[in-house]
Amino acid sequence: MIALGAHAEFIIAAYVGVFAGLAALIGWTVFAARQTKRRLEELGDGQRANSSAQ
Amino acid sequence: MNGFWSVLSREIRLSLRGGGEILTLVLFFVIVGAVVPFAVGPDKALLARIAPGIVWIAAFLAMLLGLEKLFGPDRADGTLALYRLADIPLSAVVAAKVIAHWLTAALPLILASPVLALLLAMDATSFWRTVLSLLLGTPALAGFGAIGAAVTVATRRGGLLAPILIAPLSVPVLIFGVGAIAPTGGPDQAQAAILLLAALSLMVVVLSPFAAALAIDWGED
Amino acid sequence: MTIDTTPKMTWWNRLSHPGQFVALTRPLVLPLALLTGVLFAVGLWYGLFSSPPEKYMGDTVRIMYVHVPTAWLSQFVYATMAVSALGTLVWRHPMADVSMKAAAPLGAAFTAMALFTGSLWGRPTWGTFWEWDGRMTSTLVLLFIYLGIVALWRAFDDQLRAARVVAVFTLVGAVNIPIIKFSVDWWSTLHQPASVFRADGPTMPGEILTPLFVMFFAFTFLFITLQLAAMHTEVRRRRITTLERRAARGDAR
Numbered sequence: 001m002i003a004l005g006a007h008a009e010f011i012i013a014a015y016v017g018v019f020a021g022l023a024a025l026i027g028w029t030v031f032a033a034r035q036t037k038r039r040l041e042e043l044g045d046g047q048r049a050n051s052s053a054q
Numbered sequence: 055m056n057g058f059w060s061v062l063s064r065e066i067r068l069s070l071r072g073g074g075e076i077l078t079l080v081l082f083f084v085i086v087g088a089v090v091p092f093a094v095g096p097d098k099a100l101l102a103r104i105a106p107g108i109v110w111i112a113a114f115l116a117m118l119l120g121l122e123k124l125f126g127p128d129r130a131d132g133t134l135a136l137y138r139l140a141d142i143p144l145s146a147v148v149a150a151k152v153i154a155h156w157l158t159a160a161l162p163l164i165l166a167s168p169v170l171a172l173l174l175a176m177d178a179t180s181f182w183r184t185v186l187s188l189l190l191g192t193p194a195l196a197g198f199g200a201i202g203a204a205v206t207v208a209t210r211r212g213g214l215l216a217p218i219l220i221a222p223l224s225v226p227v228l229i230f231g232v233g234a235i236a237p238t239g240g241p242d243q244a245q246a247a248i249l250l251l252a253a254l255s256l257m258v259v260v261l262s263p264f265a266a267a268l269a270i271d272w273g274e275d
Numbered sequence: 276m277t278i279d280t281t282p283k284m285t286w287w288n289r290l291s292h293p294g295q296f297v298a299l300t301r302p303l304v305l306p307l308a309l310l311t312g313v314l315f316a317v318g319l320w321y322g323l324f325s326s327p328p329e330k331y332m333g334d335t336v337r338i339m340y341v342h343v344p345t346a347w348l349s350q351f352v353y354a355t356m357a358v359s360a361l362g363t364l365v366w367r368h369p370m371a372d373v374s375m376k377a378a379a380p381l382g383a384a385f386t387a388m389a390l391f392t393g394s395l396w397g398r399p400t401w402g403t404f405w406e407w408d409g410r411m412t413s414t415l416v417l418l419f420i421y422l423g424i425v426a427l428w429r430a431f432d433d434q435l436r437a438a439r440v441v442a443v444f445t446l447v448g449a450v451n452i453p454i455i456k457f458s459v460d461w462w463s464t465l466h467q468p469a470s471v472f473r474a475d476g477p478t479m480p481g482e483i484l485t486p487l488f489v490m491f492f493a494f495t496f497l498f499i500t501l502q503l504a505a506m507h508t509e510v511r512r513r514r515i516t517t518l519e520r521r522a523a524r525g526d527a528r
Contacts, residue, residue, distance in 0.1 A: 006333065006334075006399075007333070007334065007335050007398075007399040008334070010335065010338065010395045010396070010398055010399050011334060011335060011337050011338055011395075013395055014338045014341055014342070014391070014392045014395040014396070015323075015337075015341060017388070017391050017392070017395070018341045018345065018388050018391070018392060021384060021387070021388050021391075022388075022497065024384075025381065025384050025501060026501065029501050029504050029505055029508070030504075032505070032508045033504055033507065033508045033511075036508050036511040036512050036515060037511065039515050040511055040514060040515055040518075043515065043518045043519070043522070201444070201447055205427060205440050205441075205443060205444045206427070206430065208431070208436065208440065209427075209430035209431055210430070210432070211430060215423075215426055215427060215430055218419075218422075218423050218426060219423040219426075219427060219444065221419065222416045222417075222419040222420045222423065222455070223420075223447070223448070223451050223455075225416055225455050225458065225459065226451075226454050226455055226457075226458035226459075229458045229459065229461070229462045230458060233461075233462065250458075250461075254454065261450075265443055265446075265447050268364075268443050269439075269440050269443040269444070272436070272439035272440060272443070273436055273439065273440040274436075
């Protein structure tokens with residue numbers, strides 16, 4: 001790690017905050033995708049979801 | 055045009071028949087303004103300085119309070135569905151309701167503003183400026199209110215949602231409204247604020263009935 | 276061009292069919308995710324290790340590499356939502372609804388990050404976490420609008436009906452955002468002494484522009500990837516609602 005100068009804590013806080021936010025966003029997207037996929041399979045529509053109309 | 059006037063007079067008659075409602079709104083407006091000195095202390099110089107902001111916030115909150123009455127009861131008793139089928143456009147009905155809303159929810163507040171001016175130690179010039187800026191700015195609040203009420207009318211729990219939606223949109227109204235009273239940048243800036251406030255109000259009053267009518271119409275199917 | 280009125284699977288038709296849309300764009304998600312990952316790795320390496328401190332701001336300039344992209348996205352996502360709202364209102368494009376709904380929480384998140392990094396940047400450079408400066412204030416108002424839109428989506432049970440109402444509100448917001456921006460700028464110049472730092476100052480040298488551009492594309496591609504994934508999820512969620520309703524009807528009979 002390089003020295004970040006006098007205001008290192010602000011820089012680190014900004015990066016940590018943003019990447020924690022991004023991780024939460026990605027995690028939430030993946031979680032929602034998995035959840036809906038599982039529910040579709042429970043309803044017996046695993047493969048047809050991509051091919052059938054509403 | 056006939057339908058427009060009959061909607062307008064129906065709305066006004068309904069809110070006058072309620073009787074207490076307008077009085078309650080005025081009371082709310084005065085009480086919000088009168089509570090502030092208890093929170094910040096009875097320092098007259100300070101109160102006179104922040105009075106424009108207090109009056110505007112009180113008016114803003116009081117106008118938010120009446121929003122649920124705008125379309126909610128009409129939707130509950132089916133009148134709104136009839137309006138959609140009427141031979142005048144829905145936007146004309148909404149325009150009539152916006153005007154009625156302004157007459158019953160904003161005009162009484164402006165008439166009651168001398169009480170607040172007295173309590174908050176305003177001088178005569180800034181009082182007249184306040185009346186002018188309220189007259190020019192509240193139509194915009196009524197228009198935004200109509201949009202907020204229209205997009206939430208079809209939801210089950212729209213009550214708190216409409217104020218949340220329109221508060222950010224109303225930021226320019228508050229800025230120019232207070233700017234017109236308290237000329238922090240000199241008198242020519244106050245003049246500019248008055249003109250901008252009038253322009254904003256005109257635009258919102260003209261466009262909001264169409265947006266609100268669209269939201270009501272498409273939220274109903 | 277010949278005039279042919281038989282329904283055909285043009286790319287537009289395929290995009291407006293939810294199942295076809297998913298089938299068409301599903302293969303894009305993984306490459307986009309990989310590209311985003313690579314861009315982030317390169318951008319972070321440049322931003323944190325391989326770029327010199329700036330002449331006036333020192334190392335705090337590194338906050339800019341996460342601040343400017345999120346600030347850009349806070350407006351770009353709203354533009355995406357406004358275009359989707361037009362698609363819903365004018366063409367009744369089914370995927371426009373889905374895109375509008377997927378974008379709202381992403382936009383709120385990026386706007387919150389822009390405010391967060393902005394205030395962390397403001398503390399060392401302006402000496403305060405929060406300044407009622409024109410740009411910060413209008414970004415805060417934008418965050419409130421995003422959160423209002425998310426709340427409006429959640430207030431409806433029927434998502435197809437919600438889409439049209441939200442589209443109207445999104446466009447009202449889109450018309451208002453420039454007015455809000457103008458009024459806030461007017462207001463903050465009145466209330467502020469001119470001593471506050473203006474960011475546009477000196478032109479930026481190349482070694483600062485490189486990480487900025489890389490991070491800019493990394494964040495933008497991240498948004499596109501997440502938007503596509505969220506849209507696929509939303510299509511599936513609607514399919515679930517349809518199936519559940521059908522099942523409930525079948526049980527009742």
